[in-house]
Amino acid sequence: MDEENDSPTSCRHCSQLQCAVTVESVATSNGAGGKKTTHRTALVTVGRNEYRDIFIRLDLGGSSLTYELKDVRVHYKFARDGRGSIELPSKRIVVQLSNCPPHKLNVLLRSLDAKLMLMKKGLDVKSTPVSVRERLLGGLPRAFEKLSPLTLNEMKQLQNCTRQFADNTNVSTNPPAKCSPGRTPKSKRSSGMMKRSLKDENSSENNMPEVSQNMPTDGDRLQLSAEQKTVVKAVLSGVNVFFTGSAGTGKSLVLRRIVGFLPASTTFITAATGVAACQIGGVTVHSFAGIGSGQFDLERSFELASRRHIAQQWRKCTHLIIDEISMIDADFFTKMEHVARYVRGNDRPFGGIQLILCGDFFQLPPVTPFGVERKFCFESAAWLSCVARTIVLKEVRRQSDSQYVSVLQQIRFGRCGAAAANLLNETRNNCLEKAGVLPTRLCTHTNDADAVNRSSLDKLKGEQKLFSAIDSESIPDSVQSNAPKDLKLIVGAQVMLTKNLDLSRNLSNGARGVVKSFRNGYPVVQFAVGFEELIRPAKFTIRLPGNQAWITRVQIPLRLAWAISIHKSQGMTLDCVEMSLSRVFEDGQAYVALSRAKSLQSIRVLDFDPNCIRANERVVRFYEQISREESSDDVPVYKRQRLGQFR
Numbered sequence: 237m238d239e240e241n242d243s244p245t246s247c248r249h250c251s252q253l254q255c256a257v258t259v260e261s262v263a264t265s266n267g268a269g270g271k272k273t274t275h276r277t278a279l280v281t282v283g284r285n286e287y288r289d290i291f292i293r294l295d296l297g298g299s300s301l302t303y304e305l306k307d308v309r310v311h312y313k314f315a316r317d318g319r320g321s322i323e324l325p326s327k328r329i330v331v332q333l334s335n336c337p338p339h340k341l342n343v344l345l346r347s348l349d350a351k352l353m354l355m356k357k358g359l360d361v362k363s364t365p366v367s368v369r370e371r372l373l374g375g376l377p378r379a380f381e382k383l384s385p386l387t388l389n390e391m392k393q394l395q396n397c398t399r400q401f402a403d404n405t406n407v408s409t410n411p412p413a414k415c416s417p418g419r420t421p422k423s424k425r426s427s428g429m430m431k432r433s434l435k436d437e438n439s440s441e442n443n444m445p446e447v448s449q450n451m452p453t454d455g456d457r458l459q460l461s462a463e464q465k466t467v468v469k470a471v472l473s474g475v476n477v478f479f480t481g482s483a484g485t486g487k488s489l490v491l492r493r494i495v496g497f498l499p500a501s502t503t504f505i506t507a508a509t510g511v512a513a514c515q516i517g518g519v520t521v522h523s524f525a526g527i528g529s530g531q532f533d534l535e536r537s538f539e540l541a542s543r544r545h546i547a548q549q550w551r552k553c554t555h556l557i558i559d560e561i562s563m564i565d566a567d568f569f570t571k572m573e574h575v576a577r578y579v580r581g582n583d584r585p586f587g588g589i590q591l592i593l594c595g596d597f598f599q600l601p602p603v604t605p606f607g608v609e610r611k612f613c614f615e616s617a618a619w620l621s622c623v624a625r626t627i628v629l630k631e632v633r634r635q636s637d638s639q640y641v642s643v644l645q646q647i648r649f650g651r652c653g654a655a656a657a658n659l660l661n662e663t664r665n666n667c668l669e670k671a672g673v674l675p676t677r678l679c680t681h682t683n684d685a686d687a688v689n690r691s692s693l694d695k696l697k698g699e700q701k702l703f704s705a706i707d708s709e710s711i712p713d714s715v716q717s718n719a720p721k722d723l724k725l726i727v728g729a730q731v732m733l734t735k736n737l738d739l740s741r742n743l744s745n746g747a748r749g750v751v752k753s754f755r756n757g758y759p760v761v762q763f764a765v766g767f768e769e770l771i772r773p774a775k776f777t778i779r780l781p782g783n784q785a786w787i788t789r790v791q792i793p794l795r796l797a798w799a800i801s802i803h804k805s806q807g808m809t810l811d812c813v814e815m816s817l818s819r820v821f822e823d824g825q826a827y828v829a830l831s832r833a834k835s836l837q838s839i840r841v842l843d844f845d846p847n848c849i850r851a852n853e854r855v856v857r858f859y860e861q862i863s864r865e866e867s868s869d870d871v872p873v874y875k876r877q878r879l880g881q882f883r
């Protein structure tokens with residue numbers, strides 16, 4: 237079997253998906269025929285018959301519907317929310333797809349649109365028009381073959397079409413996205429009878445300012461490694477998975493990829509902190525759970541979680557993703573598990589929700605009030621009953637220098653030999669200033685970071701420019717986002733990108749620069765990687781607690797970057813950093829700080845003292861146990877851990 241092509245993570249499976257389907261027959265002008273039927277679980281397959289005509293088949297549990305897709309309109313603007321539709325004007329029908337795995341839906345609808353366009357333009361090399369008479373006489377067996385993925389050749393043909401279209405009309409077109417069919421601009425499309433059903437799709441973009449056309453891919457194009465694919469497959473097999481690994485092994489990247497394969501409206505994406513939630517486009521786990529920060533007893537927690545909107549979320553949830561799980565304490569995790577069973581009226585672990593947990597317990601631990609004993613969630617009975625499979629990612633992707641990686645591995649386990657200490661000490665002489673870009677100071681305390689940013693901004697002379705975000709809906713101030721509501725910039729301000737703009741030019745999230753000037757009202761940033769770039773507003777998508785739809789914020793994708801706290805930096809990859817670790821107060825805090833940089837040349841430790849390197853003993857034992865299970869022949873990796881063995 238072809239591993240790559242048959243993997244559930246490949247496009248091959250994207251001609252079929254499981255989702256909710258609504259078939260709407262649109263009323264005629266005299267009001268006849270309007271009808272809507274919804275099926276919450278359906279299997280949608282797109283394929284070809286023996287004459288290479290394209291069909292969609294809807295298996296609706298007991299019955300099925302098949303439509304030929306000719307002269308149809310395909311809408312995938314909201315694929316990211318797991319929604320899309322296909323209009324069949326000649327039949328006056330709209331097939332709406334919802335609760336789809338976003339990635340699969342996106343690939344399915346885009347490839348379908350592309351193939352339909354190729355057919356329309358007579359560029360589908362394998363298909364030749366067959367007359368009705370020929371069909372009747374041909375006697376071919378009836379066939380239905382799933383639509384194959386777009387080939388390279390087909391993509392090239394599409395690009396040519398797009399170019400020709402641009403030449404003929406003088407319209408400037410963006411390079412088509414991966415699998416993009418080079419769609420006709422809206423104004424050129426016929427205004428179909430089903431405008432009504434689709435008007436929502438077009439409304440949210442009105443009155444947006446000029447938005448950066450750089451592709452904010454979030455690493456979509458990166459190829460997952462074999463071990464990363466193992467995680468995706470494990471999740472898609474339906475078991476509860478905890479995946480872990482050193483800083484920079486790509487855990488968050490894999491999480492983002494997993495999201496694309498799970499049903500959009502019943503998968504809840506959360507993280508232990510607001511900053512971490514922003515990185516993966518989710519909300520905090522506390523706001524999802526609706527039981528405060530876990531301070532109440534179980535009875536009160538049940539009451540809180542039974543409030544209508546919170547209970548609805550709990551009941552709706554089929555998959556719960558939690559990033560930075562190391563920062564969730566055992567007590568909170570246990571309460572969530574009880575609440576899940578109670579609210580859902582289901583006594584299976586976590587009320588039958590599939591858990592996808594991700595994080596590194598060697599990084600920052602749960603924040604616990606002074607004097608209260610810290611308990612990691614892997615030490616809870618709930619963890620033992622819920623986590624069926626543990627996977628450890630081994631390849632560090634953030635750093636490529638093996639010497640640095642091995643220093644970080646020691647530090648992760650709370651060790652620091654003389655050679656490692658020397659290497660880190662020597663970084664104090666690193667000259668990190670490049671083209672006016674200063675290194676970002678990582679602070680042990682948040683107040684210090686805020687103060688540094690404020691005072692540095694105030695010291696600069698010149699006019700401060702205020703950029704106010706444009707939101708598609710109102711977003712409460714309490715909701716954290718990578719893009720602030722108001723951003724003040726001035727020439728000379730040290731800034732950091734908050735979005736991947738162009739990975740091929742190292743314009744990635746965390747890239748460092750300095751504001752050089754303003755052009756057309758937008759900042760021109762000199763980046764440390766060596767060039768200037770005009771930074772236009774970009775679209776950020778935000779989820780509000782309890783709201784499964786994406787809200788759009790348009791803002792300049794920059795933040796001030798003189799300083800940032802180590803807690804806020806967890807999860808980030810940073811271009812050039814400087815730190816003083818003398819006031820480190822947490823296990824794992826120095827490891828988090830030291831592991832943000834990509835190389836030893838882009839870090840400066842001002843006062844390295846091996847005593848700041850600390851790892852929690854129970855965490856060390858937990859990981860030793862995992863690695864024993866991994867290397868043991870008779871004990872499977874996914875064997876459940878036994879209660880209390882790490883204490």
Ligand SMILES: Nc1ncnc2c1ncn2[C@@H]1O[C@H](COP(=O)(O)OP(=O)(O)OP(=O)(O)O)[C@@H](O)[C@H]1O
Nearest residue numbers: 458459460461483484485486487488489633634807
């Ligand atoms: N398969 C891959 N190919 C190329 N780059 C990758 C791959 N996986 C991860 N990376 C890159 O490695 C860096 C670290 O990835 P990521 O932030 O997902 O790691 P992480 O394990 O979540 O780290 P942390 O524990 O610090 O949160 C990112 O810049 C990411 O783009």
Ligand SMILES: [Mg+2]
Nearest residue numbers: 487488489807
């Ligand atoms: Mg991460």
